[in-house]
Amino acid sequence: MGYENDYGADYYESHLGLNDYIHNEGIICFNRRMAEGLVNLLHPATVLDVGCACGHLVSAFRDNGVEAYGIDSSSYALDHVRAEHRGFVCRAALPDISLPDSFPKKYDLVTFIEVIEHIREIHNHEAITALSRFSDTVLFSSTPDDFDEPTHINVHPISFWCAEFAKAGFYPDMTADLSFGAPQFVLFRKRPCCPGMEELFRPLDVLYQEKTTLTKLALERLRMYREASDLAQERLRLYQEARAKLDEMERVLDTFGIRCLYGAAKSAKRLFVRLSGKGTDSQGTEGDDRNPPRD
Numbered sequence: 001m002g003y004e005n006d007y008g009a010d011y012y013e014s015h016l017g018l019n020d021y022i023h024n025e026g027i028i029c030f031n032r033r034m035a036e037g038l039v040n041l042l043h044p045a046t047v048l049d050v051g052c053a054c055g056h057l058v059s060a061f062r063d064n065g066v067e068a069y070g071i072d073s074s075s076y077a078l079d080h081v082r083a084e085h086r087g088f089v090c091r092a093a094l095p096d097i098s099l100p101d102s103f104p105k106k107y108d109l110v111t112f113i114e115v116i117e118h119i120r121e122i123h124n125h126e127a128i129t130a131l132s133r134f135s136d137t138v139l140f141s142s143t144p145d146d147f148d149e150p151t152h153i154n155v156h157p158i159s160f161w162c163a164e165f166a167k168a169g170f171y172p173d174m175t176a177d178l179s180f181g182a183p184q185f186v187l188f189r190k191r192p193c194c195p196g197m198e199e200l201f202r203p204l205d206v207l208y209q210e211k212t213t214l215t216k217l218a219l220e221r222l223r224m225y226r227e228a229s230d231l232a233q234e235r236l237r238l239y240q241e242a243r244a245k246l247d248e249m250e251r252v253l254d255t256f257g258i259r260c261l262y263g264a265a266k267s268a269k270r271l272f273v274r275l276s277g278k279g280t281d282s283q284g285t286e287g288d289d290r291n292p293p294r295d
Contacts, residue, residue, distance in 0.1 A: 007074040011151075012054070022054045022080045034113075035060035037180030038139065044108035050133050051115030052095075055081030062088070069103050095126035097133075110135040116161075117152045118124045124154070128168045136190040138170060141182055143280050158184055183212055192260060239276065246272065 011140055014022045021027060034058060038044065044066055049057045052070025054077045061068030062085055072078055073093040081089050090100050094115075099105070110131050131138055144157045162172055170188035178185040246269050 007151075008076045010078075011074075012077060024076075025160065028056055031049045031056040031060045032063070033180050035064050035066070037112075037178070038109065039064050039066060041176060041178075042109055042137070046104050047111060048103075048107045049111045049113075050094070050131060052081075052089055053077045055085055056115070057111060058088060059085050061222075067104070069107075070279075071097060071099070095123060095130045097130050105134070107135045109137050109139060111139045113139070113141045114143065117146075117154045119154055121154045125167060126162050128165055128170070132168050132170065132190065138165075138188045139178075139181075140165070140188055141184050141187045144184055156192045158186060161186070183215070218289075242272065 038047075039061075046179060047058075047061050047066055047068040049055075049061075049068065049070040052058050052072050055070055058068045058070040059082045068088065070081075070089040072089065073091065073094040075091055078086070078089050078091055087102075090103070092098060112131060116124065116127060140161065143155060145151065146152055146156070147155055165171070165188050169190050171191045173187040173189050176187040179186060250266075250269075264287070
């Protein structure tokens, strides 16, 4: 899981490209949704989050009544776990995970989210084998295409990880609905051997690309809709301001009875209404203002 010096204050406060990862409401909400989705899908009584960082997922599980525990290599991150849940996390690193006596030895589920890309490839088998000591079910996620992050030193497509997990006797559960998570989420279960896993699961790489493309298109359309809505609201505001100023001018002119200026204001208003496409009568002509108020 890397060295502690790699994942201290600088990493969590700026290196991730977020203003504040630890208190980021979007990250917290994502972990809540993930915990709720897994509870509904698997109904786990116990969960171990390997690479728990500041414990967002551990806290989300515990808020849902699950006995969740977490491990991470960063003391800085663990210091920022919610106070009431700090007794359920500890410092440890793959592949030599040693849990405190107060932690369960086996779990209904191990979560391993966006961690293995930070580990050198030569340690893949050791890391996955270590996970298998704690559970027969692993929720796995690792970015298949983010090479820009400097600490991502072990990035591979989903089919590659299927083959790596197969070496430890784990195979994807293709029936699991993981729509609550990222496109690269895979639920691995320990099952009898099945040869040729990398070729068999190459379609998962295609599926990931399709999901990612659809997500980007949806976000782009949402951005365009928001921009159009903002523009419409701004035009409406300008129209209302201009209309209010014209109405105020009419009140002033009515008060002082300045016919000449009153007529000019009426002409300006008719022009404004014509430009805005409103104010025509049933014959398609503007209202007639040939009788201004008398002094």
